Amino acid sequence: MPYFNVSVPLKLKILTYHFNKDIDLTGFAVQVPLKNRVVDGIVIKKLDKKPDEVPQTKEIHSIIGEAYNKKFIEFLKWMSFYYISEIGSVVRSTFFEEVIHLIKGKNYKRTSKKQSLSEENTALPQLESCFLNNETLSKIIDTKREGQYKTFLIHCPNFFYEMKLMLEVVTTISSSDGTILLVLPEIKDAQKLFNFLKGCNIQAVLLHSEMKRAELLSSIKEIIEDKVKVIVGTRFAVFAPVKKLSLIMLAQESSWLYKAEETPRYHARDCAVMRGFIECCPVVLTDFMPSTTSYYNALRGKYELIDDFNQLKHPDIKILRQPYQTIFHPEVLLYLKLYHKEGILVTSPRSGYSLIRCSECREVIKCEQCGYSMVFHKSSGLLECFRCNRVIKMYEQCPYCMGVDIHPVGVGVERIIDELKQIFSKKQTEINEIDLNSEKVHGICVGQAGKIKTGYHSRFKGAIILDFDFFISIPDYRTLENAFARVLSISQLVKENGSLFIQTRNPTADIFKFIRSYNFKDFYLYELKHLKETDFPPFSRIVKLMVKLKKTGLKETLDKLKEFLKTHITGEVIGPLKHTNTDEFVFILRSKDKRKLTEDLTTALGKLINFKEIAIKVEVDPVSLKI
DNA sequence: GAATCCGGTGAG
DNA sequence: TCACCGGATTCC
Numbered sequence: 121m122p123y124f125n126v127s128v129p130l131k132l133k134i135l136t137y138h139f140n141k142d143i144d145l146t147g148f149a150v151q152v153p154l155k156n157r158v159v160d161g162i163v164i165k166k167l168d169k170k171p172d173e174v175p176q177t178k179e180i181h182s183i184i185g186e187a188y189n190k191k192f193i194e195f196l197k198w199m200s201f202y203y204i205s206e207i208g209s210v211v212r213s214t215f216f217e218e219v220i221h222l223i224k225g226k227n228y229k230r231t232s233k234k235q236s237l238s239e240e241n242t243a244l245p246q247l248e249s250c251f252l253n254n255e256t257l258s259k260i261i262d263t264k265r266e267g268q269y270k271t272f273l274i275h276c277p278n279f280f281y282e283m284k285l286m287l288e289v290v291t292t293i294s295s296s297d298g299t300i301l302l303v304l305p306e307i308k309d310a311q312k313l314f315n316f317l318k319g320c321n322i323q324a325v326l327l328h329s330e331m332k333r334a335e336l337l338s339s340i341k342e343i344i345e346d347k348v349k350v351i352v353g354t355r356f357a358v359f360a361p362v363k364k365l366s367l368i369m370l371a372q373e374s375s376w377l378y379k380a381e382e383t384p385r386y387h388a389r390d391c392a393v394m395r396g397f398i399e400c401c402p403v404v405l406t407d408f409m410p411s412t413t414s415y416y417n418a419l420r421g422k423y424e425l426i427d428d429f430n431q432l433k434h435p436d437i438k439i440l441r442q443p444y445q446t447i448f449h450p451e452v453l454l455y456l457k458l459y460h461k462e463g464i465l466v467t468s469p470r471s472g473y474s475l476i477r478c479s480e481c482r483e484v485i486k487c488e489q490c491g492y493s494m495v496f497h498k499s500s501g502l503l504e505c506f507r508c509n510r511v512i513k514m515y516e517q518c519p520y521c522m523g524v525d526i527h528p529v530g531v532g533v534e535r536i537i538d539e540l541k542q543i544f545s546k547k548q549t550e551i552n553e554i555d556l557n558s559e560k561v562h563g564i565c566v567g568q569a570g571k572i573k574t575g576y577h578s579r580f581k582g583a584i585i586l587d588f589d590f591f592i593s594i595p596d597y598r599t600l601e602n603a604f605a606r607v608l609s610i611s612q613l614v615k616e617n618g619s620l621f622i623q624t625r626n627p628t629a630d631i632f633k634f635i636r637s638y639n640f641k642d643f644y645l646y647e648l649k650h651l652k653e654t655d656f657p658p659f660s661r662i663v664k665l666m667v668k669l670k671k672t673g674l675k676e677t678l679d680k681l682k683e684f685l686k687t688h689i690t691g692e693v694i695g696p697l698k699h700t701n702t703d704e705f706v707f708i709l710r711s712k713d714k715r716k717l718t719e720d721l722t723t724a725l726g727k728l729i730n731f732k733e734i735a736i737k738v739e740v741d742p743v744s745l746k747i
Numbered sequence: 748g749a750a751t752c753c754g755g756t757g758a759g
Numbered sequence: 760t761c762a763c764c765g766g767a768t769t770c771c
Contacts, residue, residue, distance in 0.1 A: 126771080130748055135771040155750055155770050170771095177771055671766075732767080 128161040129212035139180040149184035185223040205384035214359040218340040250284040263402045271403040273423040277432035278612045282371040282406040294349040298366025305375035314352040327353030355388035369404040374411035376743045385739045409605035415644045416658045433616040439632045442623040460549040462581035463561035467569035469590035472532040473498040480523030579615040588624045597656040661714035665707040666737040688724035
């Protein structure tokens with residue numbers, strides 16, 4: 121009698137069932153008994169005999185129909201292996217529920233032809249006129265024609281270029297065989313590209329997490345009926361149940377938005393590459409600041425690098441020493457006075473007015489709960505902690521030494537605006553906090569550097585990044601690439617003949633050598649050398665374990681757990697570290713032998729079932745080591 | 748995800 | 760003594 125490994129969309133491993141007909145049901149949705157109810161599941165594999173470890177099997181209740189093809193099942197199995205996650209959780213993060221619903225033929229409310237989604241931002245005016253390297257375009261199209269797996273990493277001059285490339289590829293080949301998948305990190309960008317494609321009469325569907333159920337069902341219906349040529353979506357679109365994929369394009373490949381927040385904590389870029397590999401179709405990753413990891417993959421020949429960064433001219437970058445007494449460097453001040461009419465962007469790493477320091481004990485006021493520096497808001501007289509969201513009234517005296525001279529240090533958006541208003545009179549120029557939705561650029565705009573996204577606002581004459589040191593002082597192994605990316609996202613808002621000023625207390629730091637001249641190649645080599653010396657990814661794999669102690673659990677179980685991990689894992693075991701906001705504990709595992717770490721941890725977690733007093737969540741390739 | 752198991756609690 | 764509970768466990 122044939123047996124079948126079935127996965128149900130629950131946090132549950134494979135279950136084995138028998139069925140009286142000897143047909144291969146792999147990829148079929150089935151109804152199976154579970155405890156004393158009947159649930160929907162998906163057949164992962166056909167077995168010829170019952171596995172020994174399974175005591176007894178129940179019978180498959182009924183067959184719903186074919187849900188996924190074999191390649192997609194392979195993809196799900198890889199996800200489960202790589203992210204050390206129950207296959208059921210993987211199935212749950214796909215569009216399984218929707219697919220089942222549709223093959224069962226249930227009725228669903230049709231969305232009216234008019235999209236309920238806002239269309240105000242439909243226009244991507246610069247896109248049509250945007251320059252594109254035709255060589256790059258034909259390379260992608262030729263590879264797509266060959267129908268083989270291959271990954272390109274395209275270093276684009278800006279985000280528009282990435283969008284333009286998607287658009288051109290789609291308009292050139294959308295009429296050919298197979299479906300093209302376009303993935304973007306942000307919903308609003310996916311929405312815009314989708315609207316734009318619709319405007320060009322290209323048959324496309326949208327997939328993002330804020331769509332209503334009926335809209336999502338309608339998109340999935342078109343996909344499983346093989347009626348669409350193009351899918352535009354955010355990270356979970358990599359699970360689109362497409363019959364035949366012909367090309368995957370993923371923009372902003374370095375974006376941390378591609379990392380899923382729930383288990384399995386997959387990374388959409390890595391999934392896209394694996395999906396392309398399994399489906400035998402090319403994958404195109406683009407970014408204006410590719411991740412060091414992807415660059416490394418290009419260097420070792422895993423991806424083909426196409427460097428289009430210098431296809432467009434970029435603004436000059438000037439590194440200036442942050443003065444001690446004033447906020448602006450004299451050169452910046454002069455620039456502001458000369459060009460404020462043409463629009464200048466001033467950014468600071470933090471909102472609010474400033475931090476507060478006591479001149480007697482030299483302490484910066486920190487949050488009592490989490491130790492994070494608190495931000496002072498002058499207008500409201502409050503101190504705010506951005507990590508744990510605590511708000512308190514501004515102190516009258518230093519809380520540490522009772523000193524009376526506590527004063528602002530560092531610059532926030534509020535303080536910059538204050539300062540600028542003192543320099544310029546109201547008539548001279550307009551000074552505003554940047555409005556991300558507004559297209560108009562004039563006067564001086566002030567914004568928090570971290571919140572300024574690569575947007576659609578037109579271009580500034582110049583931009584100034586204040587207190588850049590904040591970005592390079594974050595203790596993380598990816599700090600420098602993130603800091604460089606920050607500079608680039610701001611430089612994109614500046615006209616090509618404009619200027620970008622960076623104020624720092626340490627202008628001789630290595631990173632500025634690369635930033636100043638947009639020298640990516642040497643930057644990546646510098647970073648990779650450092651990462652190799654310190655055994656960080658891509659030269660090792662890191663796995664974060666989030667451990668929750670159950671009621672019965674004692675602190676000493678953590679020590680026992682650490683011992684257990686140390687004996688079962690070849691590699692480093694760091695922890696336990698107390699998580700600041702939750703009652704969880706964190707272990708960091710790291711090994712140069714990537715595959716072995718995954719395998720070791722898989723077996724270790726299997727044995728940990730005997731550890732009753734803990735619950736563990738696994739995060740493979742965490743985006744940051746921040747606890 | 749939900750039925751069931753299990754150990755602790757408290758009213759009678 | 761047993762009904763009741765909440766958390767842990769298990770599902771093939």
